[in-house]
Amino acid sequence: MRLLEPGAVLPTRANEGDAGLDLAAAEPALLGPGERASIGTGIAVAIPAGHAGLVLPRSGLALRHGISMVNAPGLIDSGYRGEIRVLLLNTDREYQFEIGPGDRIAQLLVVPFVAARPLEAAALGGSDRGAAGFGSSGVA
Numbered sequence: 001m002r003l004l005e006p007g008a009v010l011p012t013r014a015n016e017g018d019a020g021l022d023l024a025a026a027e028p029a030l031l032g033p034g035e036r037a038s039i040g041t042g043i044a045v046a047i048p049a050g051h052a053g054l055v056l057p058r059s060g061l062a063l064r065h066g067i068s069m070v071n072a073p074g075l076i077d078s079g080y081r082g083e084i085r086v087l088l089l090n091t092d093r094e095y096q097f098e099i100g101p102g103d104r105i106a107q108l109l110v111v112p113f114v115a116a117r118p119l120e121a122a123a124l125g126g127s128d129r130g131a132a133g134f135g136s137s138g139v140a
Helices: 059-065
Strands: 021-024 029-031 036-044 051-056 067-069 074-076 083-090 097-099 104-112
Touching: 021 036, 029 036, 029 083, 051 083, 059 067, 074 083, 083 104
Parallel strands: none
Antiparallel strands: 021 104, 029 097, 036 083, 051 074, 051 104, 067 083
């Protein structure tokens, strides 16, 4: 990882064994009700080949302040070397949310992936689910 500006901090895990690394803001921001913003972390990473970085929302911010991510999860490919930016959304209808440098705003999870190649098929094999879509498995 590379720090891109003086106020940037390296991602850390809150607890040993945590999967996600906490990403902190490197700049202040004020999100009004319903507003979204791109918040810089001031860091760049080199994700290993065969892996991807997933930028995920923080559950505590969502629960206490209604702060989520517009594009959750954000995807960082292994070839990207630019600044990690977090696209935050204030879902609260009444209150603004202030972000200061050093505030934890998201999590980074590095995961392996399979580089599958799309192949066209004349037909697909059957399954118990079939073509049933979103919500098809019932309630609870």
